[in-house]
Amino acid sequence: MKVLFTGIQPTGLLHIGNYFGAIRNWVELQYKYKSFISVVDLHAITIEYDPREMEDNVFELALGLFACGIDLEKTTLFVQSEVTGHADLTWIFNTVTPLGELERMTQFKDKAKQHRKNVNIGLLDYPVLQAADILIYKGEIVPVGEDQVQHVEFTREVARRFNARFGDTFPECQAELTATPRVMGIDGQSKMSKSKGNFIAVLESREEIWKKLAPAPTDPARVKRSDPGTPEKCNIYFYHQLVTPEPELSEYIAHGCRTAGIGCLDCKRKLLDNLMKVLDPIQERYSDLAARKGEVRDVLEANAETCREVAGRTMLEVKEKMGLRPVWKV
Numbered sequence: 001m002k003v004l005f006t007g008i009q010p011t012g013l014l015h016i017g018n019y020f021g022a023i024r025n026w027v028e029l030q031y032k033y034k035s036f037i038s039v040v041d042l043h044a045i046t047i048e049y050d051p052r053e054m055e056d057n058v059f060e061l062a063l064g065l066f067a068c069g070i071d072l073e074k075t076t077l078f079v080q081s082e083v084t085g086h087a088d089l090t091w092i093f094n095t096v097t098p099l100g101e102l103e104r105m106t107q108f109k110d111k112a113k114q115h116r117k118n119v120n121i122g123l124l125d126y127p128v129l130q131a132a133d134i135l136i137y138k139g140e141i142v143p144v145g146e147d148q149v150q151h152v153e154f155t156r157e158v159a160r161r162f163n164a165r166f167g168d169t170f171p172e173c174q175a176e177l178t179a180t181p182r183v184m185g186i187d188g189q190s191k192m193s194k195s196k197g198n199f200i201a202v203l204e205s206r207e208e209i210w211k212k213l214a215p216a217p218t219d220p221a222r223v224k225r226s227d228p229g230t231p232e233k234c235n236i237y238f239y240h241q242l243v244t245p246e247p248e249l250s251e252y253i254a255h256g257c258r259t260a261g262i263g264c265l266d267c268k269r270k271l272l273d274n275l276m277k278v279l280d281p282i283q284e285r286y287s288d289l290a291a292r293k294g295e296v297r298d299v300l301e302a303n304a305e306t307c308r309e310v311a312g313r314t315m316l317e318v319k320e321k322m323g324l325r326p327v328w329k330v
């Protein structure tokens with residue numbers, strides 16, 4: 001089985017953009033690849049954060065991922081900072097990475113603008129840590145959205161450079177593009193995110209979600225209920241495509257919108273029904289897992305131990321090839 005690696009930051013809240021844009025895909029892929037999924041807390045500290053919230057955010061995210069369908073037994077879900085090899089390999093990769101390449105990364109430029117008061121080295125070095133995250137497990141498959149393809153290409157380049165200098169060690173990983181395009185926020189203006197406040201959380205109740213859906217913008221052409229609309233111009237229709245099966249999607253939603261056979265509120269109610277068919281089982285699993293926190297902690301600890309072993313073997317190989325005394329212990 002090929003090795004898959006992916007990571008997610010502990011922002012303290014899972015929203016449906018995370019679920020439909022990435023996690024749902026990971027749940028399917030975990031049966032096809034040997035999967036390592038990391039809660040990447042070392043990435044999260046490159047921007048301002050509250051240390052008092054970090055531990056809860058990390059654990060809540062792990063619970064949420066398991067509730068979404070990440071398999072407790074099959075998939076190695078772990079916390080990044082529990083495995084020191086990630087930082088060790090980052091330092092080594094730093095020495096084969098030209099500064100100019102990091103400065104050209106789109107995400108660094110965007111983040112440097114967003115966090116002008118804290119443009120730290122970690123922000124610049126983020127892609128090198130990502131490369132270390134993937135390659136320390138000799139990851140071959142990286143499931144990403146289009147905005148992350150540049151980072152996977154960067155990781156391939158790091159592997160090529162290291163292999164050329166010190167001998168064949170790392171695979172050149174492949175991006176496995178998520179079928180779902182980026183999920184826009186409920187405002188329809190920008191990508192769904194916690195910081196923009198335009199999210200629907202995976203654990204929100206039906207009532208809370210309705211409060212967000214009811215006033216959400218739709219196709220502006222539908223001023224009155226009798227005005228026909230164009231579903232492709234409407235963010236609500238995009239959400240329908242994620243949860244509403246055929247033929248209901250084409251025959252009731254799209255056709256109803258074009259012919260003014262349904263109103264926007266009818267359409268949103270149907271969306272709510274179909275969305276809750278996905279979220280209800282997740283919320284039930286979450287409640288069940290939240291009542292068994294000790295077991296979940298044990299799984300995370302065992303997974304971290306597995307990762308330390310794999311990472312330790314890679315680091316020994318790397319250090320031997322680099323002429324460094326292999327003192328790093330598993």
Ligand code: SF4
Nearest residue numbers: 219234236257264267
């Ligand atoms: Fe959007 Fe549905 Fe209204 Fe059409 S009917 S504009 S798809 S909310």
